[in-house]
Amino acid sequence: MPPAARSASSRASSREAFVRTTASLLRRRGYAATGLNEIVAESGAPKGSLYFHFPGGKEELAASAISAAGVQLAGAIESILSSSDDLGEALGRLVDALAAGLQASAYAEGCPVATVALETACESERIRSAAADAFASWLAALRARLLAAGFEREAATRRATLVLAAIEGALVLARAQRSLQPLSDVREELLALAR
Amino acid sequence: MPPAARSASSRASSREAFVRTTASLLRRRGYAATGLNEIVAESGAPKGSLYFHFPGGKEELAASAISAAGVQLAGAIESILSSSDDLGEALGRLVDALAAGLQASAYAEGCPVATVALETACESERIRSAAADAFASWLAALRARLLAAGFEREAATRRATLVLAAIEGALVLARAQRSLQPLSDVREELLALAR
Amino acid sequence: MPPAARSASSRASSREAFVRTTASLLRRRGYAATGLNEIVAESGAPKGSLYFHFPGGKEELAASAISAAGVQLAGAIESILSSSDDLGEALGRLVDALAAGLQASAYAEGCPVATVALETACESERIRSAAADAFASWLAALRARLLAAGFEREAATRRATLVLAAIEGALVLARAQRSLQPLSDVREELLALAR
Amino acid sequence: MPPAARSASSRASSREAFVRTTASLLRRRGYAATGLNEIVAESGAPKGSLYFHFPGGKEELAASAISAAGVQLAGAIESILSSSDDLGEALGRLVDALAAGLQASAYAEGCPVATVALETACESERIRSAAADAFASWLAALRARLLAAGFEREAATRRATLVLAAIEGALVLARAQRSLQPLSDVREELLALAR
DNA sequence: ACATTCGGGACCACCCGTTCCT
DNA sequence: AGGAACGGGTGGTCCCGAATGT
Numbered sequence: 001m002p003p004a005a006r007s008a009s010s011r012a013s014s015r016e017a018f019v020r021t022t023a024s025l026l027r028r029r030g031y032a033a034t035g036l037n038e039i040v041a042e043s044g045a046p047k048g049s050l051y052f053h054f055p056g057g058k059e060e061l062a063a064s065a066i067s068a069a070g071v072q073l074a075g076a077i078e079s080i081l082s083s084s085d086d087l088g089e090a091l092g093r094l095v096d097a098l099a100a101g102l103q104a105s106a107y108a109e110g111c112p113v114a115t116v117a118l119e120t121a122c123e124s125e126r127i128r129s130a131a132a133d134a135f136a137s138w139l140a141a142l143r144a145r146l147l148a149a150g151f152e153r154e155a156a157t158r159r160a161t162l163v164l165a166a167i168e169g170a171l172v173l174a175r176a177q178r179s180l181q182p183l184s185d186v187r188e189e190l191l192a193l194a195r
Numbered sequence: 196m197p198p199a200a201r202s203a204s205s206r207a208s209s210r211e212a213f214v215r216t217t218a219s220l221l222r223r224r225g226y227a228a229t230g231l232n233e234i235v236a237e238s239g240a241p242k243g244s245l246y247f248h249f250p251g252g253k254e255e256l257a258a259s260a261i262s263a264a265g266v267q268l269a270g271a272i273e274s275i276l277s278s279s280d281d282l283g284e285a286l287g288r289l290v291d292a293l294a295a296g297l298q299a300s301a302y303a304e305g306c307p308v309a310t311v312a313l314e315t316a317c318e319s320e321r322i323r324s325a326a327a328d329a330f331a332s333w334l335a336a337l338r339a340r341l342l343a344a345g346f347e348r349e350a351a352t353r354r355a356t357l358v359l360a361a362i363e364g365a366l367v368l369a370r371a372q373r374s375l376q377p378l379s380d381v382r383e384e385l386l387a388l389a390r
Numbered sequence: 391m392p393p394a395a396r397s398a399s400s401r402a403s404s405r406e407a408f409v410r411t412t413a414s415l416l417r418r419r420g421y422a423a424t425g426l427n428e429i430v431a432e433s434g435a436p437k438g439s440l441y442f443h444f445p446g447g448k449e450e451l452a453a454s455a456i457s458a459a460g461v462q463l464a465g466a467i468e469s470i471l472s473s474s475d476d477l478g479e480a481l482g483r484l485v486d487a488l489a490a491g492l493q494a495s496a497y498a499e500g501c502p503v504a505t506v507a508l509e510t511a512c513e514s515e516r517i518r519s520a521a522a523d524a525f526a527s528w529l530a531a532l533r534a535r536l537l538a539a540g541f542e543r544e545a546a547t548r549r550a551t552l553v554l555a556a557i558e559g560a561l562v563l564a565r566a567q568r569s570l571q572p573l574s575d576v577r578e579e580l581l582a583l584a585r
Numbered sequence: 586m587p588p589a590a591r592s593a594s595s596r597a598s599s600r601e602a603f604v605r606t607t608a609s610l611l612r613r614r615g616y617a618a619t620g621l622n623e624i625v626a627e628s629g630a631p632k633g634s635l636y637f638h639f640p641g642g643k644e645e646l647a648a649s650a651i652s653a654a655g656v657q658l659a660g661a662i663e664s665i666l667s668s669s670d671d672l673g674e675a676l677g678r679l680v681d682a683l684a685a686g687l688q689a690s691a692y693a694e695g696c697p698v699a700t701v702a703l704e705t706a707c708e709s710e711r712i713r714s715a716a717a718d719a720f721a722s723w724l725a726a727l728r729a730r731l732l733a734a735g736f737e738r739e740a741a742t743r744r745a746t747l748v749l750a751a752i753e754g755a756l757v758l759a760r761a762q763r764s765l766q767p768l769s770d771v772r773e774e775l776l777a778l779a780r
Numbered sequence: 781a782c783a784t785t786c787g788g789g790a791c792c793a794c795c796c797g798t799t800c801c802t
Numbered sequence: 803a804g805g806a807a808c809g810g811g812t813g814g815t816c817c818c819g820a821a822t823g824t
Binding site: 209241242243244247248 | 806807808809810
Binding site for chain 3: 613614615616617618691692693695698699700702703704706707708713716717720721742743744746747749750751752753754755757758760761762763766767770771773774775778
């Protein structure tokens with residue numbers, strides 16, 4: 001293996017490992033409670049590499065992790081929303097998928113962005129911006145699906161916001177109450193609206 | 196002032212000062228980023244008194260603060276919801292009040308419970324429970340107003356959950372985007388539903 | 391029961407409980423590692439009473455506990471040493487008793503004075519003095535027994551010091567090594583000397 | 586100075602400074618009364634470095650300090666014991682050296698291990714083990730000298746234990762009584778035995 | 781270029797021994 | 803005699819540079 005290739009792959013895997021581990025820990029514990037040492041230990045990557053890949057330190061690392069989580073979930077949302085021609089069915093599947101993930105993780109994994117977004121809204125412009133971008137991408141996916149279902153442009157924007165807000169809020173309530181009930185209630189209401 | 200009164204007020208004020216300061220800091224910064232030293236300094240109360248009033252430490256203090264914030268906001272919600280016979284107007288005023296608070300604080304003060312609830316959902320049963328109680332009390336207030344507006348019992352429960360979730364979610368989006376738009380979008384959609 | 395009597399007995403029992411609990415904790419953990427809160431909790435006596443009975447605080451309480459332990463062990467030593475006309479047998483029984491106590495407590499209870507004496511030798515004249523008195527009383531008991539066995543006065547003093555020092559040192563070694571071997575080795579050597 | 590040398594010396598000096606300072610403070614004050622802040626301040630090394638060199642915290646630091654003290658004193662014992670062909674003279678010099686150190690330090694510096702050994706015997710297996718190793722190394726040095734002086738193997742083991750225990754105990758008594766008398770008494774008795 | 785050791789303080793939550801006032 | 807309150811200090815860990823290999 002040529003040195004350049006090994007170097008590139010090593011670089012990529014270290015960086016990726018940091019981002020992946022960080023995203024996972026941020027989702028479960030939030031920003032302030034997640035320690036850099038913890039990230040380093042769990043990722044398996046060498047500690048000295050962290051400030052090479054992320055000179056901005058914890059903040060840059062978290063922003064990258066939030067962005068990555070945003071992109072990933074945006075893809076999942078688009079995939080689910082396009083899985084049915086029926087709007088209500090599509091939205092129902094979206095809520096179901098989130099509910100399943102929440103239950104599977106014993107209420108540990110809700111929205112991968114919301115906790116950090118709330119924590120850092122007034123503390124880090126960089127992370128806030130990454131979170132805002134993630135939310136915007138999800139909103140865009142929802143709005144596109146609503147437009148495809150026949151909504152007018154302004155109505156689609158409002159409804160997309162309602163859907164995302166209701167889901168985000170339901171995830172908050174569900175984690176606090178350790179119950180899927182808020183998600184299923186919101187699901188019912190959203191389905192009723194879609195008809 | 197008689198000694199007993201001074202003692203009583205002093206006793207009460209220390210504890211109250213801790214709770215009030217904690218609630219304020221938790222709302223803005225979340226649980227992990229809020230230091231006990233910061234709470235002590237800002238509250239003006241003596242440090243040694245903290246573990247007298249809250250032997251359970253930070254966790255107990257936070258749970259008390261979340262509970263207090265829950266009770267206070269529950270009162271405000273009930274008050275606003277009963278300020279108009281028209282359901283849509285009542286809900287609109289509720290969203291307006293939250294939006295005004297958010298704007299007045301430069302997007303620092305969203306939901307006083309949500310951030311901490313997400314952070315501690317898997318870390319502290321005590322705080323999670325306090326947050327769940329707060330949410331439940333707000334849900335109850337909303338549901339009562341919906342029943343008064345003619346909703347059937349099960350429909351009222353679902354709709355109350357949708358309203359609270361949508362508002363909570365809109366507050367998350369609004370803080371992340373530094374914009375009141377999500378709140379006004381959700382407000383419009385909720386009003387349309389109320390008609 | 392007249393008030394004075396009740397008060398006196400209550401006072402005495404609180405005081406005694408403090409001293410007894412303190413002596414036990416000092417023996418196991420030493421001075422610095424023993425917390426006043428721990429003493430209060432374990433003794434069952436009210437915390438506010440501590441500074442009534444011991445205005446000198448932790449130091450006075452510890453000195454009292456060391457003195458009490460010294461008196462108690464002096465009595466035990468005298469009793470054991472007078473249990474046999476044979477000097478070797480008497481000394482053997484003394485070592486055996488200490489070894490039994492050490493083993494019964496899983497090497498937690500060695501000399502009730504030595505740990506605190508070493509810790510506070512340069513920190514508290516009051517406690518050091520109490521410990522010195524305890525050692526002196528034990529030396530006196532040993533010396534008296536040696537005189538009774540026919541030792542000359544100066545030889546008795548030296549031999550008593552050797553015996554006490556060897557036992558104290560063996561207790562140190564035994565606790566560090568979690569073994570009774572040092573005690574039995576010393577016992578053998580001391581017996582050989584007594585013949 | 587070349588970079589490598591400076592680095593090596595700097596690296597070594599921080600760790601060494603911690604160990605040396607800790608050993609000194611532990612000898613005088615014991616384990617529980619010795620604060621990490623005190624160690625850091627007196628050593629002159631930065632606090633952040635402490636947990637790099639000693640991830641195990643205070644316990645690991647103390648165990649290292651005890652081990653180092655054990656090794657150092659073992660060397661001194663061997664050196665003194667081999668300074669004379671006469672066993673009695675060799676043992677006398679050993680006691681004299683310890684007595685001189687005690688007096689020079691105003692009874693602050695007795696055995697560098699005994700205090701911590703007693704304090705932590707039941708609290709920290711790690712420190713207890715380090716102390717046991719130190720005692721074992723001293724015992725081995727004594728036993729070797731006794732074998733060289735013609736003792737049989739089992740007799741040498743017992744006598745070595747007696748000598749070490751008597752010295753350790755005499756140091757305890759000497760510090761408590763602020764007098765060298767126990768050491769000189771024990772010295773006389775030990776010399777008589779050696780003849 | 782890339783990785784890592786090592787160093788650097790600030791700060792954390794917690795609890796201490798003490799005293800005040802009843 | 804005693805419950806409430808008090809500051810200061812505990813050990814521990816944080817996130818992060820700077821110096822040093824490889």
